[in-house]
Amino acid sequence: MxxxxxxxxxIKDGELYIGYTxxxxxxxxxxxxxLNIATKPHIPYKLIHFEGFLNxxxxxxxxxxxxxxxxxxxxxxxxxxxxxx
Numbered sequence: 001m002x003x004x005x006x007x008x009x010x011i012k013d014g015e016l017y018i019g020y021t022x023x024x025x026x027x028x029x030x031x032x033x034x035l036n037i038a039t040k041p042h043i044p045y046k047l048i049h050f051e052g053f054l055n056x057x058x059x060x061x062x063x064x065x066x067x068x069x070x071x072x073x074x075x076x077x078x079x080x081x082x083x084x085x
Contacts, residue, residue: 003059005066006050007075009083010042016075017045018066020059024050048082049075 004024008017008031017039021027028047034040053059065071076083 003053003056004050005053005059005062007048007066007079008039008045009048010039011044011046012042015042017042018063018071018075020056020063022056049079 001022003020003022005018005020006024006028008019008028009015010017017031019027024047028045030036031039032044034043039045051059051062053062066075
């Protein structure tokens, strides 16, 4: 089984959401159906980045890092050209 850390971007207002899951396709669909309280106000979303991991702990650690100050800076550098659009 693989685990994924992912970044969504709201088409509505450009807000970013970072999460992790074992089933990326299902989780993405749940976000866009409004089944997540944190993301519901910003639907619809585009999946703009994901990373795969062999275990849940590593995926969760990556999510925690990406939500930190240094992680947000990393996201902005990694996706600089995309986020300008």
